[in-house]
Amino acid sequence: MNFDIKKPNIGNTDRIIRAGVAVLLILGAIRGGSWVAGVIGAVLLATAYFRFCPAYAATDFSTNKDTAPDLK
Numbered sequence: 001m002n003f004d005i006k007k008p009n010i011g012n013t014d015r016i017i018r019a020g021v022a023v024l025l026i027l028g029a030i031r032g033g034s035w036v037a038g039v040i041g042a043v044l045l046a047t048a049y050f051r052f053c054p055a056y057a058a059t060d061f062s063t064n065k066d067t068a069p070d071l072k
Contacts, residue, residue, distance in 0.1 A: 003058075008051035011063035018048040 010018070022044035029038030047053045056062060 003054065005050065005052050008064050008066075009056045009062040010047065010051045010053055011065055014063040015048045015051060018044045022048060 022041040025037045025041030025044070029035055029041065051064070
C-alpha cells in the first residue's frame with residue numbers, strides 16, 4: 001500500500017474519463033438529481049485533478065504509464 005500523493009497513479013485516459021463522468025454527475029445533481037451523485041462527481045473530479053486515487057493506491061494499481069510496473 002503506497003499512499004504517496006506526490007506520485008500520480010491515474011493516467012491521462014483515466015483522468016479524462018473521470019472528469020467527464022464527474023461533470024455529468026454534478027450537472028445531474030444540480031438539475032434535481034440525487035445529492036449523492038453530486039458528491040460522487042466531486043470525488044471523481046478531485047481525483048482527476050490531483051491524478052491520485054486512494055483506492056488505486058490501496059490495491060497497488062496504476063493506470064499511469066510512468067509509474068505502472070514493467071511487465072516485461
